[in-house]
Amino acid sequence: MNPLRSDRLRALLLCALLVLGGCATMQPDPLPSWSEGPARQAIVDFVRQTTDAASLQFVPPDRRIATFDQDGTLWVEQPMYAQVMFALDRVKDVVRAQPALANEEPFKAVVTGDREAMAKFTERDIFKIVAVTESGLSIEAFQQVVKRWLATAKHPKFQRPYTELVYAPMLEAMKYLRANGYRTYIATGGGQQFVRAFAEEVYGIPPEQVVGTMFRINYEIRDGKPALMSAPELFFLNDKGGKPVGINMVIGRRPQAAFGNSDGDRQMLEWATGSDGARLAMIVLHDDAVREYAYGPAAGQPDSKIGTFTEDLYDEAKKRGWTVISMKRDWKRVFAFER
């Protein structure tokens, strides 16, 4: 029998040719939205150093962990965090279901549209609103509510769904890291259940790779079936010093790379870079008022209560060799819809 007449062997040869063909093809640029410069170079160098088996800084695949803040690092956080926008919309439904809340602050201000009172909301008020909008629902029902909101809500400046306002260069960096054996995690001050509702579709990040702020969840039997029900009580705040703690809770390993944009990410960046070997820490500086927003107050940008990036963090970044990403200079495009 002519061996090439064997169907099985022919199929294998075809496979082999496809494999060889793939190797010979020029790889497309994995970071097309990044300008040439130190930020892009830092990513490429880090991946090369940690994945080349001959490198002294080689990192075994099981320890290739990269964590990303979400608001202001992966998507737009101005003029207000998306989850707060969601909560302000959703709180009206909650008050309809629990009318007693209508006379209670901070809910009253939202329901009556009292903009003056709302402008004075403290962080605690905001948390109260966010917590109540997650509560009283099973975790699955809450995710459906979030999905429905994301399908219709539009960002006030861009007039597009929030899920289109993810930064194309960061999506590329995530994919590039994943293609090199890194597992990419979100480590957000936002709600873990909120972000899980869309992280897989938007970022390719599965639920087990989302670390976030947690509200109390209780196991209950509802209509004879087990359910995980959210309660309006903060259980764990995944921000500032909480981020390394949350990362330890869900991952149990120190990240090799971490990406942030504000003082809420400082401890995560310190933690990721506070051990031996090649480490990558990057901070997005929002210095592009034309394509997105400009705020800091670091590097002479206007001050901001949302996503504050202080001069002090900027100094620490310089001192420790962390890479500040200038949105204006380092990103050829900010959003996928630009072209």
Add this chain to the structure above:
Amino acid sequence: MNPLRSDRLRALLLCALLVLGGCATMQPDPLPSWSEGPARQAIVDFVRQTTDAASLQFVPPDRRIATFDQDGTLWVEQPMYAQVMFALDRVKDVVRAQPALANEEPFKAVVTGDREAMAKFTERDIFKIVAVTESGLSIEAFQQVVKRWLATAKHPKFQRPYTELVYAPMLEAMKYLRANGYRTYIATGGGQQFVRAFAEEVYGIPPEQVVGTMFRINYEIRDGKPALMSAPELFFLNDKGGKPVGINMVIGRRPQAAFGNSDGDRQMLEWATGSDGARLAMIVLHDDAVREYAYGPAAGQPDSKIGTFTEDLYDEAKKRGWTVISMKRDWKRVFAFER
């Protein structure tokens, strides 16, 4: 050119032959420590139904999650949980470092060896001791302390290290599930940091796949370096109704399969089986006083304060079609060292 003279092509053909050869080889029995019977069959049927793409109960790979209780399900928990044995040993070092504790119960009883007082310890006393033995150390230092203890401590009955007292059939079930695309998680009432210290080596389960009871951890700067330091305060109890909550926290998906042995696992088993599709719930019944221990009080076994398996849970298992594993009948061998 004769194509078979091409080195590249010859290498490829060799690969192809190896692949074909591998497929043709008889697979060795993946569950050699299991007797033929309903328990073994339940595992094999579940894997077949959920991994055969033609099956109506096919489960896509990303949703193939199996959770395992540890104490009494993966390793021996009698006469006392290993972590409590560890804590009783370690508390002496803690008291040396913090002498004020020597006059404070429950520590005083342990340090003075007051067996009468120790026999009356409540669960709260035990938790106080466990919590204090994890505290004051960085997470890495604590793991080293656990590893050192495991290297020398011996089980009072078997006179072997605790890490040899894992159940061979359960290790096989875990490996069999993993070979079929399942990710195996531990969901233990024991400490998350304690179990992470050995889970990878003993079970092949990496730190990000250990859900457990959590003590408070704080982010601190120590000697100019960031550190995660344990504090003697319970943060999250991963037991009973806490298990589905802990699983949601770390995994964010409902398990397709869950393995337990006591009333502490009941809610996890309910949660895993409380949705559509093929689900596997298994409960180890310790009915083998010769090779291990016999306790229940389910199925006429002696009562036990450790790892209680009540008649009520036994009835629920029967009603819901969960599989009770009889250690005596279903396991050909309990431990790998038996033969």
